[in-house]
Amino acid sequence: MDNKGVRTTAFVRKDAWIKKKRKKGFQDGDEKKGLTLTELVLIISVIVVFFVGGAVFFKVTSKSAYDITAKHDLQKFADFQDYYYKLNNRCIGEQGQSIRNDGVPSDLPIENYTVSEGVFITIIAGDPVNPNDPDNPYVFQAKHEKSDKVYEYNFQSGKMMER
Amino acid sequence: MNHLDNRRLKNLFINKGLQFKIIMTSLVYMFLVMVVTTGAILYPDLYTMFSSQELSAQYQAAQNFLVLAKRIIPSTVILFVLFFIHQLFMTHKICGPLVNFTTTFKKIGDGDLSRRVILRKGDYLKVECEAINGMIEGLSKKFQSIADEHERVIGVLEGSLTVIVDDQIKKNIECLLEELKEKRLDMAHQHASDGDTDV
Numbered sequence: 001m002d003n004k005g006v007r008t009t010a011f012v013r014k015d016a017w018i019k020k021k022r023k024k025g026f027q028d029g030d031e032k033k034g035l036t037l038t039e040l041v042l043i044i045s046v047i048v049v050f051f052v053g054g055a056v057f058f059k060v061t062s063k064s065a066y067d068i069t070a071k072h073d074l075q076k077f078a079d080f081q082d083y084y085y086k087l088n089n090r091c092i093g094e095q096g097q098s099i100r101n102d103g104v105p106s107d108l109p110i111e112n113y114t115v116s117e118g119v120f121i122t123i124i125a126g127d128p129v130n131p132n133d134p135d136n137p138y139v140f141q142a143k144h145e146k147s148d149k150v151y152e153y154n155f156q157s158g159k160m161m162e163r
Numbered sequence: 164m165n166h167l168d169n170r171r172l173k174n175l176f177i178n179k180g181l182q183f184k185i186i187m188t189s190l191v192y193m194f195l196v197m198v199v200t201t202g203a204i205l206y207p208d209l210y211t212m213f214s215s216q217e218l219s220a221q222y223q224a225a226q227n228f229l230v231l232a233k234r235i236i237p238s239t240v241i242l243f244v245l246f247f248i249h250q251l252f253m254t255h256k257i258c259g260p261l262v263n264f265t266t267t268f269k270k271i272g273d274g275d276l277s278r279r280v281i282l283r284k285g286d287y288l289k290v291e292c293e294a295i296n297g298m299i300e301g302l303s304k305k306f307q308s309i310a311d312e313h314e315r316v317i318g319v320l321e322g323s324l325t326v327i328v329d330d331q332i333k334k335n336i337e338c339l340l341e342e343l344k345e346k347r348l349d350m351a352h353q354h355a356s357d358g359d360t361d362v
Contacts, residue, residue, distance in 0.1 A: 040183075075218055
């Protein structure tokens with residue numbers, strides 16, 4: 001007898017599959033639904049987890065990028081003040097003045113100098129004529145508008161720290 | 164058949180089970196592809212940002228990262244949405260014919276060989292559709308020849324009734340003829356029913 005094309009095994013498997021489904025409480029019409037509730041929840045969970053994970057990752061990493069930007073701008077500003085002090089024997093700006101690029105007008109305009117987008121640097125203490133006074137050192141702070149971290153530079157010690 | 168191209172938005176999920184399965188699986192793969200690609204693009208800058216000792220290098224990497232992130236996030240979301248829409252239309256073009264095939268197979272199962280599968284403009288599975296229509300055509304011809312043969316047998320039997328003298332044999336032939344005529348009626352009935360060819 002020619003048994004070509006008779007796939008007995010496939011039918012056995014199909015029966016087993018139908019039995020398995022019936023055991024779980026499936027009806028014949030349910031086959032049209034395609035995905036079971038568990039599969040659907042699993043897939044949606046995977047997508048949501050990826051999206052949330054991605055969003056958190058980008059938020060955290062972007063914050064770090066903003067902090068690096070603020071830190072870098074503060075260091076540049078400190079270098080600029082140091083250079084200016086060596087040339088003019090005084091620092092530029094007064095206590096309370098700030099140079100900014102966050103949409104708010106800057107009250108410390110410096111020609112050919114600007115900070116990165118979203119960053120503002122404020123002189124918070126010290127005398128520009130005597131910036132190295134140990135009792136009243138010249139200090140300025142930098143912050144990015146999209147980050148909570150504040151970086152502070154002490155002109156007298158030449159050190160930067162996080163506030 | 165003027166309702167064939169009546170494709171409404173609500174019909175986009177023509178076979179929810181299959182379409183949903185394909186779309187969701189593709190979306191997961193698409194997401195993985197996007198994650199891997201984004202990771203590969205951002206990795207060099209992230210590495211420099213977090214491991215370099217030089218502030219200027221960190222700053223450059225941070226600026227690169229911010230620019231890329233600003234572009235990658237919206238483009239990723241747009242890509243994801245476009246991919247979803249594409250999948251929806253693509254699966255619709257496959258599942259539409261499949262629904263038509265299923266209805267046709269059911270009709271064939273009921274003995275209606277008058278139905279033909281007609282695809283809409285842009286539908287996939289055209290070759291399969293032609294094969295199915297060819298199969299129905301072939302079956303229809305076979306069926307017709309059987310019906311003709313059936314008619315011929317009835318004619319022969321009716322002719323033989325006039326020459327047969329034996330009552331018992333005559334009675335048997337008459338019974339057989341009755342059965343054959345009933346079958347002929349059934350076949351004629353099935354042939355007469357014009358099947359719909361909608362999707």
